[in-house]
Amino acid sequence: MDYEWKNETFMLKHLQCVISAAEEIALKGIPSQAPFALTAIWRTKGQASILDTECFDAFVWSDMAFVQLFIDAARRNDKPPISRPSRSLIWLIKALFDYSAQGIVTFEKTRSEITYGAQTDKAGSFSGESLSPFLQGNTFLHPRIPDVDYSKIVDPSGIDLLKPERRLDGALVSAKTLGSYISISQ
Template sequence: MQKPLLMQPIWKTKGQSPILTDDAFDIFVWSDFALSRLFIESAEPNPTTISRLTRSTARLARILYEISTQRKTNIFQIYTEMAFEHQTDKEFAVNGGITRNYMKSSRRWTPIMKQDCLKEIILGGGEKLLSPERRFDQTVYFTLGQHL
C-alpha cells in the first residue's frame, strides 16, 4: 500500500574527509509511510516547549487528517495556524544519524554510481542547484582539487 514520495540523493566520502569515494553517488526513495514514520519517530514530546520536529509532525498529522476526511487540505493555512509562535521557513531537517536507521541497504555502503559521474551532475549549470548543500559543495571542491 506504500507509494514512492520523495527521492533523496546521497554521496559517500572517504571517512570523515570531504573527498568522494570511488563508489560515490546513489539515490534513496522514501515511501509515504516511511517518511511519515520518520516524522513521528523524530518528534520530541516536551510539556514545556515544542520542537521544530514536533511542530512538523503535528502539521503532518493535521494534513493527513484533512486529506482523509475532506479529500483536500490547505497547507498554507495549516502552516499559518500552527506556527506555535516560531518561524516556519525551516520545517523538517534531520541528520544522517537519524535517517540512516531507515536506509538499511547495502547501497548505502557501496553506492551504485561512480565518482566520475560528478561531471554529468554539475555541468550545464547543475552546480547552481547545489548551493543549499554546503557540505556537498565542499566535497565537490576537494574531490576535483585532487584531480587537478
C-alpha cells in the first residue's frame, strides 16, 4: 500500500521486488500456462534485402514465457531511466495488486499514470537479440518455410502495398520482382 508507483526513483530502488513478484507469478503459473502470442520470424541474407533460403517460421509464446521476456529484460535495468520492459512489469504487478486489494483492474489508468516521462507505446517490443536465448530450437535455427514459398505467407497482390524501406518489405518486393523476371524470361 505504501509503494510510490508513479515515482521512478522509488520504483528503481524497489524494482527487484517487482521482478521477484513477477518471477513467482510466472513459476506458479507454469502448470496452467496457455498460448498467448504468435511471433513470426523471417530471415534475409545478412543485411541485404534478399530472402534467405531458410526463411519463414512462427513461434507460439505461452503467457508465462512472455512474462519471462519482460523479467529477463528488467533484470538488466538497474539505473535510470526505467526501461520499457521494467515499466511493463511494474504495470502488471500494480494491476494485479489493485485486483487483489480492490477486486478491479484499471489497467488503462495504471498505464497512463505510470509513464516515468517516457512514451508508453512499444512496451512489448523486443529485438532479436533479447529473444534469442528463448528461441534456440531447430525451427528457429532452420526455419521450415523456404524463400520460394513467400507467396504462401503474403498474398503477392498485397506486396505492392508494402513499404520497401523496411527490410522484410523490401525483400518481398525484390522476391516478387525477381519472380516476375524469371517467369517472363523463361
